[in-house]
Amino acid sequence: MKKLLLSGSSGGIGQAVKAAAAARGWSITEINRADYENPAPLAAVKTDGPFDAVVFASGTCPVRPVAQTSDELLTDTFKTNCGLFLRLMREILTHKAYSAQGMNVVAISSVSAVEGWPGGAAYCASKGALSAMCRAMDSELKSKRISVTALEPRYVKTRMFDQCAGRMGMPAEKALAPSVLADEILRLAAGVIFSSEKITPRDEASGNRQ
């Protein structure tokens, strides 16, 4: 049985990953907002490891014109979208909470890492940074048999889509079902394909990158 550490299981993508992992018989340790708000070490990382897979699906998507993007908003966005991931990985490594056979880490970045849109300065910057952070971690942690992959989906029909893309007029039918993305995430988390391959969601109808 694989052991999955899942960050952001309360969100739309996180819930779908949780359901898909449970259907595969994986054990799931959940980390959510309340855990991160506590400055103490993330207890479950120490008690429930070692893990075979990690999915980081926590994130925030502010939509703000440049003139209204404060330093504080930028900092908060980076803290959530990159800082929480760094903290999670730091604690996993500190407690050696990774399987000796190897561990696959999938962080949900965004197509916004490489594409811009009006109102997305803080979000796009944070996702570009998250994808870059994953590449650096992947190269550093290979020797520990840890792969780190940034998945860069476009639209996924979740609360975030409704609050951000949907609000900007993106048609809901363009959005991928979270369950479809969850299958892709678990393929990566199970190590079925390797992080050196180009990783993009496969659903053509969604407009996701091929």
Ligand SMILES: NC(=O)c1ccc[n+]([C@@H]2O[C@H](COP(=O)([O-])OP(=O)(O)OC[C@H]3O[C@@H](n4cnc5c(N)ncnc54)[C@H](OP(=O)(O)O)[C@@H]3O)[C@@H](O)[C@H]2O)c1
């Ligand atoms: N939906 C899309 O179209 C889309 C496209 C590309 C990438 N993504 C990325 O996919 C990831 C998951 O998004 P989603 O669509 O599932 O959105 P969602 O339904 O809004 O879920 C967001 C998750 O992040 C957590 N979160 C938000 N702010 C947090 C904070 N300050 N501290 C700790 N946890 C926080 C939420 O916790 P609470 O439930 O406590 O708020 C929730 O678990 C995000 O990184 C997002 O950028 C989404």
